[in-house]
Amino acid sequence: MADKLIVKDFGPIREAEMDIKKTTVLIGPQGSGKSTLAKLVALCRDKDWMDLIMEKSSPINLLDYGIQNYITEPSYYSFNAKYFNHVYQHKVTRRSPNENYPEQEVIKVIKAKSDILYSNKVFELMNLLQRPIYVPAERILFALISQSFFSIAVNKIPLPESIAQFGSKFEGARQKLTEFRSVLQNVVYKFENGKDVIIVDDNITINLAESASGFQALIPLQMVVEGFFEEGILSFIIEEPELNLYPTTQKNLVYYLADRCTKSENELMMTTHSPYVLAALNNLIFAYKVAHNHPEKAAEVEKVIPRASWLNPDEFAAYFVADGTVRSIINPKTGLISENELDNVSDEIGDEFDSLMDIYRNAKNEKVH
Numbered sequence: 421m422a423d424k425l426i427v428k429d430f431g432p433i434r435e436a437e438m439d440i441k442k443t444t445v446l447i448g449p450q451g452s453g454k455s456t457l458a459k460l461v462a463l464c465r466d467k468d469w470m471d472l473i474m475e476k477s478s479p480i481n482l483l484d485y486g487i488q489n490y491i492t493e494p495s496y497y498s499f500n501a502k503y504f505n506h507v508y509q510h511k512v513t514r515r516s517p518n519e520n521y522p523e524q525e526v527i528k529v530i531k532a533k534s535d536i537l538y539s540n541k542v543f544e545l546m547n548l549l550q551r552p553i554y555v556p557a558e559r560i561l562f563a564l565i566s567q568s569f570f571s572i573a574v575n576k577i578p579l580p581e582s583i584a585q586f587g588s589k590f591e592g593a594r595q596k597l598t599e600f601r602s603v604l605q606n607v608v609y610k611f612e613n614g615k616d617v618i619i620v621d622d623n624i625t626i627n628l629a630e631s632a633s634g635f636q637a638l639i640p641l642q643m644v645v646e647g648f649f650e651e652g653i654l655s656f657i658i659e660e661p662e663l664n665l666y667p668t669t670q671k672n673l674v675y676y677l678a679d680r681c682t683k684s685e686n687e688l689m690m691t692t693h694s695p696y697v698l699a700a701l702n703n704l705i706f707a708y709k710v711a712h713n714h715p716e717k718a719a720e721v722e723k724v725i726p727r728a729s730w731l732n733p734d735e736f737a738a739y740f741v742a743d744g745t746v747r748s749i750i751n752p753k754t755g756l757i758s759e760n761e762l763d764n765v766s767d768e769i770g771d772e773f774d775s776l777m778d779i780y781r782n783a784k785n786e787k788v789h
Contacts, residue, residue: 427497431456431490434744441737444689448741454691459485462552464499464506484581550655557659563628563636593647603672637663649680656681662694674700679728704731
């Protein structure tokens with residue numbers, strides 16, 4: 421059963437209800453609330469929930485995700501997950517185990533954890549919980565200040581907590597990965613001589629801080645994904661993966677994220693403005709459907725799209741966020757994204773061109789007559 425998020429009167433969101441599946445995508449105009457919903461999912465999956473269960477109720481630190489000013493008196497949200505329920509109402513957060521995991525067992529585990537008595541039950545519960553890895557749109561910052569991040573932390577230069585947490589994960593991943601191949605063709609990342617560099621076509625070395633904006637947006641994202649995707653059960657929540665990337669690279673990145681971020685029990689949530697991201701996701705769903713419905717053709721499908729990137733339509737959700745609410749844009753018959761609201765912009769541009777062409781033709785006719 422999918423996790424469910426319900427939100428009312430919270431920032432730009434007036435009323436919204438959505439299922440959070442293995443892969444979930446949010447699209448919509450700027451300021452519509454996509455990031456707000458994504459941040460609430462990250463907040464509700466925060467590891468600190470274990471400490472709050474003992475208290476039964478506690479204020480929650482919305483400041484960590486920069487959404488503390490979205491609260492009004494009627495603000496409400498609930499997150500119903502597989503092993504716990506999380507409810508915010510009247511400026512108080514309440515978390516509790518659900519029926520799938522008896523409360524007394526959770527309490528025992530927390531007590532054992534506090535006494536540093538790591539029994540099998542502790543590890544069992546810890547392994548059942550998803551840890552959020554939030555990748556903000558501001559990730560490009562770390563391509564520019566990566567060498568200075570330690571001094572920024574030591575000197576307590578204020579950064580929003582979600583950005584600082586991403587920086588910490590970037591630093592942790594960089595200590596483990598000194599080299600990896602980017603989703604960009606013929607590009608390799610290396611950490612050498614204390615610097616982040618990219619090597620293009622095996623012979624051109626460029627400092628990441630001096631590279632193109634697409635590299636600066638992509639490398640920190642891929643660094644963190646590559647460094648953590650095999651560590652426990654993770655919920656990757658990524659803002660605008662398409663930032664500064666050419667359409668072909670956007671497609672390749674989506675295929676990469678579907679592979680890495682949905683492995684095993686991991687989940688992937690993305691916010692996007694890009695029709696190329698949505699088209700790529702539809703390809704991954706359709707690849708699964710063709711191979712599932714015609715197993716004899718699976719090998720042929722795999723030659724077009726790698727099997728590791730296929731997405732099960734039953735484990736996929738996509739929502740359009742606008743006017744304070746959300747609506748699913750999945751065709752229930754096909755499981756594919758059936759409506760791309762971004763195409764309306766193309767239609768609008770086309771209509772304006774047609775109007776200009778009509779004016780132009782009329783002007784030519786008038787001149788002839």
